[in-house]
């Protein structure tokens with residue numbers, strides 16, 4: 392199924408890239424091989440999304456809950472993260488991509504934090520796709536951190552509590568200045584949000600595919616965009 396010319400390309404696509412472990416298990420490989428292959432798919436997806444004209448692509452790389460996995464798996468994910476940050480810098484520069492990380496980076500090792508900061512600062516003037524990676528990210532944790540900073544600003548007299556509206560609150564989230572996602576794609580069939588972008592997904596269209604993340608490709612992305620185009624978006628209104 393091809394994207395026809397009339398299709399609306401969503402401005403912001405959010406992705407829950409799930410199924411690396413299952414992909415590896417199916418092949419009798421260790422889970423970490425699934426994560427490695429998943430990183431290759433992330434790179435390809437960034438290039439495809441940039442070429443399609445998607446403005447924001449936000450992927451869930453590591454949740455606040457993923458620390459509960461075995462020390463071996465967490466360690467392997469951190470190593471992969473280190474390795475792919477370097478590759479990502481090249482890919483971002485070649486594709487005019489701006490990279491941004493959301494989540495609480497303070498929990499990572501010093502060198503990873505420096506890598507993240509470097510990736511953001513060296514790509515900040517790129518004008519194509521904004522590629523957002525959620526690492527040590529949890530929707531509840533993001534809301535908690537936003538509430539904490541907002542409360543501090545109220546105490547300091549910078550913000551009047553009576554004047555706090557949704558826009559004020561959103562400006563304290565990690566996604567300040569970004570539009571909310573139009574389309575959420577979750578791979579591997581699970582029908583849950585897993586603590587992803589809880590505030591931002593309020594009116595996002597959701598597409599779940601059985602495809603395991605390492606198998607995700609241009610055709611899968613196009614299929615999701617076709618489904619998105621068939622939806623009638625309401626935002627609480629009624630059919631006209």
Ligand code: IPE
Pocket residue numbers: 408409410411412413414452453454457468579
């Ligand atoms: C997603 O794949 C990647 C991360 C959460 C880091 P999983 O590792 O969750 O793979 P499954 O769900 O076990 O197949």
Ligand code: IPE
Pocket residue numbers: 407408409410451452453454457581583585
């Ligand atoms: C969601 O996948 C988190 C990421 C993709 C980083 P999980 O595999 O961790 O989610 P659950 O445990 O199935 O809800």
Ligand code: MG
Pocket residue numbers: 409410411
């Ligand atoms: Mg999973």
